[in-house]
Amino acid sequence: MPEPDLQALLRAGITAAKAGQREQARQSLLRVIEQDEASIPAWLWLSTVLDDREERRICLENVLTLDPDNTHARAGLLRLDQPAQEDRKPETHSTLPAVAGQAANRSLPPPVDPPLQVEPKPSVTSSQLRSSRYTRLHPRPPAPSTPPPGNGCPFCRKPISATATLCPHCQLPLVMNCPACGAETDVEQPACPRCGQAMGNYRRKVSYFSSLAAAYQANNHPEDSLKAWQAVQTLEPDYPDLHFYLGKAQMGLGREDRATNSLQRALKENPKSTQAHYALAEMLRLRGEIEEAYPYYLKITQLDPKHGLAWLRLGQLYEQARRSKDALQAYQRAAKLLETGTMESQQVRQQLHLLQPALPEAMMTGWSELIRQMSGPVLVGLFAVLLDSGLWPWWIDWSGWLGLLLTLLGAFLWVSGDSLPRNPLICQLVGQAGLAETDLRQPLALFGLFCWLFAFALIVMPIGQSWPEPPIP
Numbered sequence: 001m002p003e004p005d006l007q008a009l010l011r012a013g014i015t016a017a018k019a020g021q022r023e024q025a026r027q028s029l030l031r032v033i034e035q036d037e038a039s040i041p042a043w044l045w046l047s048t049v050l051d052d053r054e055e056r057r058i059c060l061e062n063v064l065t066l067d068p069d070n071t072h073a074r075a076g077l078l079r080l081d082q083p084a085q086e087d088r089k090p091e092t093h094s095t096l097p098a099v100a101g102q103a104a105n106r107s108l109p110p111p112v113d114p115p116l117q118v119e120p121k122p123s124v125t126s127s128q129l130r131s132s133r134y135t136r137l138h139p140r141p142p143a144p145s146t147p148p149p150g151n152g153c154p155f156c157r158k159p160i161s162a163t164a165t166l167c168p169h170c171q172l173p174l175v176m177n178c179p180a181c182g183a184e185t186d187v188e189q190p191a192c193p194r195c196g197q198a199m200g201n202y203r204r205k206v207s208y209f210s211s212l213a214a215a216y217q218a219n220n221h222p223e224d225s226l227k228a229w230q231a232v233q234t235l236e237p238d239y240p241d242l243h244f245y246l247g248k249a250q251m252g253l254g255r256e257d258r259a260t261n262s263l264q265r266a267l268k269e270n271p272k273s274t275q276a277h278y279a280l281a282e283m284l285r286l287r288g289e290i291e292e293a294y295p296y297y298l299k300i301t302q303l304d305p306k307h308g309l310a311w312l313r314l315g316q317l318y319e320q321a322r323r324s325k326d327a328l329q330a331y332q333r334a335a336k337l338l339e340t341g342t343m344e345s346q347q348v349r350q351q352l353h354l355l356q357p358a359l360p361e362a363m364m365t366g367w368s369e370l371i372r373q374m375s376g377p378v379l380v381g382l383f384a385v386l387l388d389s390g391l392w393p394w395w396i397d398w399s400g401w402l403g404l405l406l407t408l409l410g411a412f413l414w415v416s417g418d419s420l421p422r423n424p425l426i427c428q429l430v431g432q433a434g435l436a437e438t439d440l441r442q443p444l445a446l447f448g449l450f451c452w453l454f455a456f457a458l459i460v461m462p463i464g465q466s467w468p469e470p471p472i473p
Contacts (some may be wrong), residue, residue, distance in 0.1 A: 006035055007198050014045050022049040040066055040326045041196045044073065053080060067193060154188050154202055172231055177224050179215035206235050213245065222252025241266065244276045251283055259283060274304045280312065290317060308337030312344055315351065328355045336439075370423040374411040377452050381407030384459045399458055406455030413448025 015027030026049050032042040040063055047059035057080055063073035153160050156170040165175045175184050176199065178192035184191050187202040200208045213228035226249035232239050233246070248261035260283065265278040281296035294317055300310035315330035332354050338345040385404055389395040416426045421441055422434035435441050 006032060008200075010039065010042055013042065017045050017049050025049045036190065038066055038190050040070065040191050040193075044070075044076075047076060056080060058168075067189070070193070155205065171234055173227060176212055176228070177216075177221070179212065179219050179221065179224070182221075206232055206239065209235070210239070213249075216253075217248070220252075222249050225249040226253065239268065241273065242271065244273060244279065247276070248279060251279065256283060256287065258418060274300050274310075277303070278307075278310060281310075285313065290320065293317070306337055308334050308339075309344060311337060312348055312447055315348070319351070319355075324355060328352070331355065367424055370415065370420055370425065373415045373420060374408075377411035377414065378407055381452070381455055381459060384456060388459055403455040403459035406451050406458065410448045410450070410452030410455055413444050414452060415448070417443070417445030417448060439470070 009028050010032045013025050016022075016025035016028060026046065029042045029046040029049070030041050035045070036042070043059045043063045043066075047056045047063075050056045050059065057077065060073045060076045060080070062379055063070050064077075067073070074171055090182075099299050113125070125158060151166040152158060153170060153172070153174065155172045156167060158167070158169040160167055160174070168174055174187055176187055177183065178185050178195060178197050178199070180197040181192060181195040183192055183194040185199055187197060187199075187208075190201065191198050200211050202208050209228045209231040213225045213232065215224035216222070216228060226246065229242065229245050233242055237244075243262045243266040247259045247266060250256075250259035250262060263276050263280040263283070266273060267280070270276065277296045277300045281293045282302070283353070284290075284293035284296070293313075297313045297317065300307050301314065304310070311330050311334035315327045315334060318324075318327035318330055331348050334348045335345070335352060338348060381404060386393070386398045388400060389397070416423055416435060417440070420426075422432075427434050435444065
């Protein structure tokens with residue numbers, strides 16, 4: 001089972017145990033243990049949903065086998081031993097039924113005496129498990145080739161000091177910080193001893209360190225992320241986009257010169273990497289090197305025309321250079337590509353409002369503004385018809401009247417798609433929202449412009465129309 005699925009199953013078992021769904025929790029946790037016998041959280045939570053005292057003891061002793069210093073397992077064993085000690089005491093109320101005595105023992109509070117020293121016992125054997133009704137509690141023995149902790153490096157198997165945090169032979173870290181709580185965790189431990197956060201399987205080496213690096217990056221731990229990516233570099237120098245990830249971690253630590261070198265090397269290895277272009281452009285922009293950042297943003301839009309953040313940055317650079325028209329076009333592209341509701345999307349809309357102020361709401365939805373904006377194209381078509389008919393309206397041919405109708409239609413569609421998407425007529429046709437929130441505005445405006453040009457051509461070049469003969473005096 002893949003590790004993410006195993007973690008999801010573990011979370012499901014813990015959730016069921018917290019909700020009191022004991023049988024469901026048992027099934028989920030047992031499945032986890034079948035796949036990963038070294039899962040300390042699974043053994044701990046399984047001990048809370050079992051009814052048999054000996055089976056609970058098996059779970060807690062297995063935890064101590066994996067982690068001899070686990071305080072939760074020690075406390076659980078002390079609570080299990082307390083009723084046994086009480087049972088060995090002489091009964092003072094012999095008339096009470098045995099069942100009542102057991103219930104009383106179960107309701108005893110936790111012991112307040114100093115904690116006893118509980119020695120961890122070896123993992124349960126197969127013969128012991130056969131006597132248990134939960135026969136699936138079968139932790140697999142460790143591989144014989146795995147050396148005990150402190151005797152050898154888990155990666156290269158060479159002898160190391162018991163207190164070493166970095167292998168002097170293979171230069172790989174032996175201790176990593178937990179991405180969640182920051183606690184130091186030995187690489188051989190599958191989970192953080194403090195919070196139970198999954199650390200992964202160190203035997204996967206590259207996958208282990210790359211997954212930790214991504215988790216550190218997500219939790220804003222650039223120093224730990226750099227340490228993990230350097231381990232990946234030691235194991236696999238040709239790892240895909242490795243220098244980009246190193247550069248991102250170095251940027252987070254403020255090591256700009258090293259980050260620049262890493263990102264430039266990433267671009268040398270993969271010239272079409274938009275993420276490396278963007279990271280380098282962002283670093284240059286934040287350093288105030290606008291002219292150096294501009295070609296990287298421009299290259300991103302050429303490699304990926306749908307990169308909304310690159311269009312946003314280009315709009316900002318154009319605006320700083322007082323290129324208002326280019327800035328407006330870049331912001332318009334960014335507004336279409338960025339996800340609505342994000343901080344960047346709101347920033348784009350604010351800049352668009354400053355560069356191209358919107359009309360008042362009353363004008364956007366009123367008849368007067370619609371008629372005013374349509375009047376120009378319509379009057380041009382009407383004037384062309386009158387000139388074509390010699391300024392005599394009764395000489396207007398059918399093609400002229402058809403041209404006038406197409407002029408009206410084209411002007412209406414043109415204005416509706418371009419500047420008045422919520423005019424009263426379009427709202428009556430498609431609803432109160434009009435065309436403001438759709439992607440049909442630009443195609444509709446282009447179609448309206450085509451209709452108007454076709455109507456103008458029809459008027460200027462009439463079909464089958466001839467001038468009338470002047471009257472003979």
